[in-house]
Amino acid sequence: MIVVRFQVAVLFAAFALCTAASNPVQAQKSYDSGASDTEIKIGNIMPYSGPASAYAVIGKTEEAYFSKVNAEGGINGRKIKFISYDDAYSPPKTVEQARKLVESDNVLLIFGSLGTSTNSAIRKYMNEKKVPQLFVASGASKWNDPKQYPWTMGWQPSYAGEAKIYAKYIMKEKPDAKIGVLYQNDDFGKDYLNGLKEGLGAKGSMIVLEEPYDTSEPAVDEHVVRLKTAGADALVSITTPKFAAQAIKKAAEINWHPIHIISNVSASVGGVIEPAGFEISQGILSATYIKDGSDPQWNADDGMKKFYNFLAAYDPKANKLDAGIVFGYAAAQTMVKVLQMCGDNLTRDNVMTQAASLKDFAPDTLLPGIKINTAPDDFAPIKQLRMMRFKGKAWELFGEVISSELGH
Missing domain, CATH: 3.40.50.2300 (Response regulator)
Incomplete structure (x- = not known):
């Protein structure tokens, strides 16, 4: 009788080991x-x-x-x-x-x-x-x-990939454009700027002025005026929300109406467009990969x-x-x-x-x-975007989903 009980116990122990081995996640927790x-x-x-x-x-x-x-x-x-x-x-x-x-x-x-x-x-x-x-x-x-x-x-x-998409858009829609770039004078702004130049390639001379600003500045108004004075008819605004809204307002104030592209990080309707003003933001361009929470x-x-x-x-x-x-x-x-x-x-x-x-x-x-x-x-989770244009009180998507990595 004792022998039988011993054998049963051994069998149960073996079964438990097999179960643990077949399900290691359940068997052992690691922290x-x-x-x-x-x-x-x-x-x-x-x-x-x-x-x-x-x-x-x-x-x-x-x-x-x-x-x-x-x-x-x-x-x-x-x-x-x-x-x-x-x-x-x-x-x-x-x-x-x-x-x-x-x-x-x-x-x-x-x-x-x-x-x-x-x-x-x-x-x-x-x-x-x-x-x-x-x-x-x-x-x-x-x-x-x-x-x-x-x-x-x-x-x-990536910012560089996004900027390549903008470069291609400008070259296609306005091949003789004079591009003015307003950019934040840090890694963020320079990454975009480098991507834009890479996207323009041999047509890099289309950029007539690169205008950096520092986040410690209260406003970018003077920079916007300089870009207009340089003869730019396309503005690429590589800015964070506060400065993106300022640039939209100042361009309207000085009656400057270039092709106006804003970086995706400042494409928020509530954070940028609404504070700047819906009326003066019509036709502004950007690119996105997320849905617009305000769009019906x-x-x-x-x-x-x-x-x-x-x-x-x-x-x-x-x-x-x-x-x-x-x-x-x-x-x-x-x-x-x-x-x-x-x-x-x-x-x-x-x-x-x-x-x-x-x-x-x-x-x-x-x-x-x-x-x-x-x-x-590959540590780049999202690699696709779509172009969009601001119309009425919302962004209007156009074109196909495009790869930001290749810029095409």
């Missing part, structure tokens, strides 16, 4: 700092104050989306603790906040921090610490460098229905005209997708592995036909 059976700590740095504070809505939307996820049970049973700090769009402050998040708050990763110069200031630190700097809210080309910086990944289309054409769209329901429940005071809200929602959905893919292996290394394994992921607020794809040697 780094910031993750546990009950919680995932995510860090974030945003310009809640300072010259780029118009983007603060992105962080607020992401916080609201994570609240929604938590209310629905979290990610594989774990609640997200979202810790977001203000850096006032100042790189030294960004460094200070990143250190606080990594060394004091012990976050698993830093997600969606905004700005090119600000994220540049912490990239080396994040990679030395081997902490994911995921889905950077900046379109700088430098975030797609997995060999040198394997812990840093962008999210949106999306009212019957399943993804946007989910977005509107989210706003009603978790951020009812949000201005749906603001493109930053649509952006923040899609970025947060992408972060949640990656964490879901991690299962119970919530190590920093596995977070990066899953982030580099996204296949045809389509957040609710991306334009139809635009999907997120990554690979171990």
